[in-house]
Amino acid sequence: MPIVVQKYGGSSLADAESIKRVARRIAETKKAGNDVVVAVSAMGDSTDELVDLAQDVSPVPAPRELDMLMTAGERISMALVAMAIHDLGISARSFTGSQAGVITDEAHGKAKIIDVTPGRITEALGKGHVVIVAGFQGVSQTTKEITTLGRGGTDTTAVALAAALGADVCEIYTDVDGVFTADPRIVPKARKIDRISAEEMLELAASGSKVLHLRSVEYARRYDIPIHVRSSFTPKEGTIVSDQPGPAGAEGTEGEAVEAPIIAGVAHDLSEAKITVVGVPDTTGKAAQIFHAVADAEINLDMIVQNVSATDTGLTDISFTLPKTDGQTAMEALTAIQEQVGFTGLQYDDQVGKLSLVGAGMRSNPGVSATFFRALADADVNIEMISTSEIRISVITRSELLEEAVRAVHTAFGLDSEDGEAVVYAGTGR
Amino acid sequence: MPIVVQKYGGSSLADAESIKRVARRIAETKKAGNDVVVAVSAMGDSTDELVDLAQDVSPVPAPRELDMLMTAGERISMALVAMAIHDLGISARSFTGSQAGVITDEAHGKAKIIDVTPGRITEALGKGHVVIVAGFQGVSQTTKEITTLGRGGTDTTAVALAAALGADVCEIYTDVDGVFTADPRIVPKARKIDRISAEEMLELAASGSKVLHLRSVEYARRYDIPIHVRSSFTPKEGTIVSDQPGPAGAEGTEGEAVEAPIIAGVAHDLSEAKITVVGVPDTTGKAAQIFHAVADAEINLDMIVQNVSATDTGLTDISFTLPKTDGQTAMEALTAIQEQVGFTGLQYDDQVGKLSLVGAGMRSNPGVSATFFRALADADVNIEMISTSEIRISVITRSELLEEAVRAVHTAFGLDSEDGEAVVYAGTGR
Numbered sequence: 001m002p003i004v005v006q007k008y009g010g011s012s013l014a015d016a017e018s019i020k021r022v023a024r025r026i027a028e029t030k031k032a033g034n035d036v037v038v039a040v041s042a043m044g045d046s047t048d049e050l051v052d053l054a055q056d057v058s059p060v061p062a063p064r065e066l067d068m069l070m071t072a073g074e075r076i077s078m079a080l081v082a083m084a085i086h087d088l089g090i091s092a093r094s095f096t097g098s099q100a101g102v103i104t105d106e107a108h109g110k111a112k113i114i115d116v117t118p119g120r121i122t123e124a125l126g127k128g129h130v131v132i133v134a135g136f137q138g139v140s141q142t143t144k145e146i147t148t149l150g151r152g153g154t155d156t157t158a159v160a161l162a163a164a165l166g167a168d169v170c171e172i173y174t175d176v177d178g179v180f181t182a183d184p185r186i187v188p189k190a191r192k193i194d195r196i197s198a199e200e201m202l203e204l205a206a207s208g209s210k211v212l213h214l215r216s217v218e219y220a221r222r223y224d225i226p227i228h229v230r231s232s233f234t235p236k237e238g239t240i241v242s243d244q245p246g247p248a249g250a251e252g253t254e255g256e257a258v259e260a261p262i263i264a265g266v267a268h269d270l271s272e273a274k275i276t277v278v279g280v281p282d283t284t285g286k287a288a289q290i291f292h293a294v295a296d297a298e299i300n301l302d303m304i305v306q307n308v309s310a311t312d313t314g315l316t317d318i319s320f321t322l323p324k325t326d327g328q329t330a331m332e333a334l335t336a337i338q339e340q341v342g343f344t345g346l347q348y349d350d351q352v353g354k355l356s357l358v359g360a361g362m363r364s365n366p367g368v369s370a371t372f373f374r375a376l377a378d379a380d381v382n383i384e385m386i387s388t389s390e391i392r393i394s395v396i397t398r399s400e401l402l403e404e405a406v407r408a409v410h411t412a413f414g415l416d417s418e419d420g421e422a423v424v425y426a427g428t429g430r
Numbered sequence: 431m432p433i434v435v436q437k438y439g440g441s442s443l444a445d446a447e448s449i450k451r452v453a454r455r456i457a458e459t460k461k462a463g464n465d466v467v468v469a470v471s472a473m474g475d476s477t478d479e480l481v482d483l484a485q486d487v488s489p490v491p492a493p494r495e496l497d498m499l500m501t502a503g504e505r506i507s508m509a510l511v512a513m514a515i516h517d518l519g520i521s522a523r524s525f526t527g528s529q530a531g532v533i534t535d536e537a538h539g540k541a542k543i544i545d546v547t548p549g550r551i552t553e554a555l556g557k558g559h560v561v562i563v564a565g566f567q568g569v570s571q572t573t574k575e576i577t578t579l580g581r582g583g584t585d586t587t588a589v590a591l592a593a594a595l596g597a598d599v600c601e602i603y604t605d606v607d608g609v610f611t612a613d614p615r616i617v618p619k620a621r622k623i624d625r626i627s628a629e630e631m632l633e634l635a636a637s638g639s640k641v642l643h644l645r646s647v648e649y650a651r652r653y654d655i656p657i658h659v660r661s662s663f664t665p666k667e668g669t670i671v672s673d674q675p676g677p678a679g680a681e682g683t684e685g686e687a688v689e690a691p692i693i694a695g696v697a698h699d700l701s702e703a704k705i706t707v708v709g710v711p712d713t714t715g716k717a718a719q720i721f722h723a724v725a726d727a728e729i730n731l732d733m734i735v736q737n738v739s740a741t742d743t744g745l746t747d748i749s750f751t752l753p754k755t756d757g758q759t760a761m762e763a764l765t766a767i768q769e770q771v772g773f774t775g776l777q778y779d780d781q782v783g784k785l786s787l788v789g790a791g792m793r794s795n796p797g798v799s800a801t802f803f804r805a806l807a808d809a810d811v812n813i814e815m816i817s818t819s820e821i822r823i824s825v826i827t828r829s830e831l832l833e834e835a836v837r838a839v840h841t842a843f844g845l846d847s848e849d850g851e852a853v854v855y856a857g858t859g860r
Contacts, residue, residue: 016486050506056446058513065516068524069509072502076480079499083488086495094498 003125003167004034007041007135007158011175012232013077014044022232023084025173026130030090035125037165039135039158040081042073063108067137067148071096074134074154082132092130095120097137097146101164102157104138104147111138111147113156113219116164133161152213159216163223170225172212173232178239179204179211181265181415186403189416193239193264200264200358201227201241203392207356208269217241262361262368263413268406269354270399272302273327274385276319277334279344287318289341290334297333299326303354303387303396315344319385321396324350352384353402356394357409363390375412381405433555433597434464437471437565437588441605442662443507444474452603452662453514456560460520465555467595469565469588470511472503493538497567497578501526504564504584512562523554524562527576531594532568532587534577541568541577543586543649546594563591582643589646593653600655602642603662608669609634609641611695611845616833619846623669623694630694630788631657631671633822637786638699647671692791692798693843698836699784700829702732703757704815706749707764709774712739717748719771720764727763729756733784733817733826745774749815751826754780782814783832786824787839793820805842811835 006029008022030036041047050069054061061069078094085092101117124131135154140147149156155172162170179201180190196204198221205214211229220227220241230238280286287306294301304320322330327348334346362368372393376383381404385396397405410416436459438452460466471477480499484491491499508524515522531547554561565584570577579586585602592600609631610620626634628651635644641659650657650671660668710716717736724731732751739746752760757778764776792798802823806813811834815826827835840846 016483019487053446053506053510054513057449057510058517061513062516062522065509065512065522065524068512069506072505072509075502075505076483076499079495079502080483080487082495082498083484083491086492087488092492092495094495 001033001035003037003162003165004029004169004171005037005039005158005162005165005167006171006173007039007154008081008173008232009154009175010041010044010047010077012173013040013042013081016080019043019077019080020084022173023081023088025232026081026085026092027088027090030130037121037125037131037133037161037167038081039133039154039161040074040077041135041154043077043080046073046076064145067108067146070148071134071137071146074136078132078134082130085130085132090130091128092132093124094132094134095124096134097157098139100131100133100161102133102138102160103141104149106140106143106145106147108145108147110150111140112215113138113149113160114141116160118161118164121161121165133157149215152216155213155216156219159219159223159225159227162225163219167225169228170220171228171230172216173230174211175231175233176211177231177234177236178229179209179241179265181263182406182410183209183268186268187266187407187410187416189418190265190410191415191417194237195240195242196264197360198227198241198243200360200391203356203358203389204265204267207267207358207392207394208271208354209265209267212241261359262365263357263359263415265358266406266410266413266415267356267358268402269356270402271324272321272352272354273324273348273350274319274321274352274396275327275330275334276317276347276349277343278317278347279313279315280318281342282314282316286341286343289337290318290343293333293337294320294322294330297326297329299323299330299333303385303394305385321352321354321385351399352396353399353405354394354396355402355405355409356392357413358392360391362393369393371412372409375408376405379404379408381408431463431465433467433592433595434459434599434601435467435469435588435592435595435597436601436603437469437584438511438603438662439584439605440471440474440477440507442603443470443472443511446510449473449507449510450514453511453518455603455662456511456515456522457518457520460560467551467555467561467563467591467597468511469563469584469591470504470507471565471584473507473510476503476506494575497538497576500578501564501567501576504566508562508564512560515560515562520560521558522560522562524564525550525554526564527567527587528569530561530563530591532563532590533571534568534579536570536573536575536577538575538577540580541570542645543568543579543590544571546590548591548594551591551595563587579645582646585643585646586649589649589653589655589657592655593649597655599658600650601658601660602646603660604641605661605663606641607661607664607666608659609639609671609695611693612836612840613639613698616698616836617696617840617846619848620840621845621847624667625670625672626694627790628657628671628673629821630790633786633788633819634695634697637697637788637822637824638701638784639695639697642671691789692795693787693789693845695788696836696840696843696845697786697788698832699786700832701754702751702782702784703754703778703780704749704751704782704826705757705760705764706747706777706779707773708747708777709743709745710748711772712744712746716771716773719767720748720773723763723767724750724752724760727756727759729753729760729763733815733824735815751782751784751815781829782826783829783835784824784826785832785835785839786822787843788822790821792823799823801842802839805838806835809834809838811838 104111135157226242512522534541565587656672
């Protein structure tokens with residue numbers, strides 16, 4: 001029997017009515033002849049409520065206990081979903097992350113899944129039950145402590161279960177219709193993407209697209225699990241994320257997959273800040289000292305730029321971006337080494353935005369960057385930093401220019417739909 | 431190091447401030463040189479809120495899933511209490527019932543503890559941690575399913591932990607000052623009892639006293655664990671429940687325990703109904719058929735009375751009391767066997783109340799029942815049913831007369847305090 005793994009987020013489980021609606025959807029999937037395993041998030045805003053409760057009790061909650069607390073949210077929703085399925089005449093069993101065999105490392109609050117041992121799930125499926133699993137949580141391998149995977153972790157739970165069970169597809173149900181060529185709140189003409197490669201989705205997620213959690217896409221790519229991102233509010237097809245060839249027919253010729261567009265989409269991110277280390281002596285090892293200090297504070301840097309050294313002073317500036325939430329920690333770590341490294345000063349700038357253009361097609365289309373920078377220049381958007389990968393170009397701009405920049409790039413690459421209708425991309429080079 | 435087990439109920443954990451207050455109390459006990467293990471209930475009314483949520487989703491929730499749901503409440507409170515203790519500079523670890531080794535049978539919603547394997551608790555105590563355990567829950571021995579112990583189950587959790595750990599005392603913290611000679615809401619002159627035997631406490635709990643859960647007292651008695659019932663809102667001493675001799679001194683002579691009073695207290699219960707099976711043929715086996723039918727419906731009867739058979743008809747009436755919540759089920763079970771047994775009819779009466787007088791001293795004081803029935807007669811309270819044990823007399827009255835009856839009996843046995851002061855009982859026969 002085919003195995004389908006589904007994931008429902010908090011917005012799809014906001015109240016009793018939503019839960020019953022989700023239960024009907026699960027029941028339909030079961031009745032269609034599938035074994036069904038479902039990963040659920042906590043109901044609506046209940047995770048935030050638990051965080052607030054913890055804050056009321058303790059300014060800096062003990063991480064182990066915070067994980068104990070947070071996992072209660074998914075426990076509640078999984079039990080309610082299982083009850084609602086029962087009432088539709090289908091037997092269901094809920095399991096915590098620990099019971100489901102989601103084994104993680106020891107990092108409370110941001111644990112990584114290192115193994116899934118789904119013995120109880122397989123046994124329950126064998127008895128004909130639908131299985132509901134608490135997302136976002138697991139149990140640590142060595143200490144047997146309850147852990148959480150961090151925000152968005154239920155996506156990762158679903159994909160990890162799909163991989164461990166050899167599922168045919170992992171359906172991620174959310175409150176939007178799928179992955180779009182840009183955030184529709186900023187670009188009203190953004191189009192839903194029918195199919196996107198895991199590689200491109202990875203770049204989009206890493207660049208600020210919030211539809212799928214980055215780690216879940218990494219996991220899906222590693223284990224070659226197709227993800228179907230779709231709305232729990234409509235029966236419409238959503239976006240298939242997969243490196244496997246698409247279905248034949250439709251717009252292509254018989255037996256031949258539709259060729260992918262050059263550009264998958266435009267992502268933006270306002271969650272980063274920029275730090276500039278000013279007047280760094282341009283001698284061997286100084287940059288290493290700076291990045292070592294930041295790494296020791298467990299901060300992940302994103303983009304890094306080093307200016308050409310001014311010949312008269314022998315000094316250079318080093319700029320990098322990092323999550324705003326790590327800004328203070330980074331500034332403290334750098335201030336502590338200022339004397340030792342001998343740089344002149346530090347600048348902190350949280351009024352920056354990042355725009356990223358993602359598309360596997362840019363590998364073989366040299367004209368992409370020219371079109372990209374022309375669009376930004378025409379929109380009077382000044383560029384402060386640039387970084388590229390094989391299938392992505394990212395730039396840092398002033399934050400107040402970011403939305404306009406996203407719209408300009410989206411239009412320049414022919415991604416705009418007409419009258420809300422999805423249009424087939426017809427760029428150059430196809 | 432002495433081991434103290436404490437239990438805090440929902441009313442002591444109503445909000446963040448209450449949780450911090452409880453944490454300070456636990457920290458003081460730890461600092462006084464004890465190993466401390468704490469069983470906690472869900473916060474305030476949160477258990478009721480979870481039940482309501484389940485009702486919204488499913489009219490008759492699947493029992494396994496209901497237990498999954500309900501256990502989230504204690505998980506939340508235990509994590510918050512542990513966090514609050516951490517903030518006082520004392521390390522704490524919370525454990526679910528399953529992690530704490532609370533092993534139960536398979537009866538979802540009313541599981542019985544059959545073993546406690548406190549390996550993780552002992553290990554945590556050995557490392558100097560305070561241990562917080564989710565009350566009211568366990569894991570089934572054979573199926574490894576999460577179970578709940580039913581209402582009041584956290585008392586039982588605490589006592590079971592105390593027994594398994596060989597604790598010196600099990601302190602049950604609640605919102606009243608201890609066990610009283612009667613419910614102070616009905617008898618304003620009720621006195622707090624300083625010390626009561628487990629046997630008497632058992633009878634009081636079985637007769638409607640709600641301070642301690644019946645099963646927790648049974649457990650404490652079997653394993654000879656002293657219980658200290660006290661308020662979490664004051665530092666005052668509460669009530670010691672123990673069959674061990676009381677402390678020397680005070681009002682007794684040196685080295686000799688104070689003699690216990692004849693009467694411990696008066697309990698009342700408005701949760702029962704009375705069913706009368708009318709016109710039962712007075713032949714062998716008819717009563718057995720009736721009680722068999724009720725037992726098959728898993729209903730526990732309390733008091734049973736069979737009238738003397740009327741010689742002219744050969745028919746008799748059989749009355750019994752049972753929980754009101756089982757009334758409808760019992761009536762259906764009896765109606766189903768009416769033809770087979772051949773009784774005339776059924777009467778259902780939920781306007782009854784039960785009054786119980788409890789005291790180990792009544793064993794050796796034959797005048798007790800005379801005083802008891804005289805007091806009820808003087809108060810014009812008609813008695814409908816009577817049952818007795820060695821240390822208890824219970825009667826069924828009209829429910830609207832019950833409160834007056836409780837006050838009359840309380841006064842007749844000299845239990846009233848004067849001006850709110852505790853008085854030493856000075857009844858006859860001492």
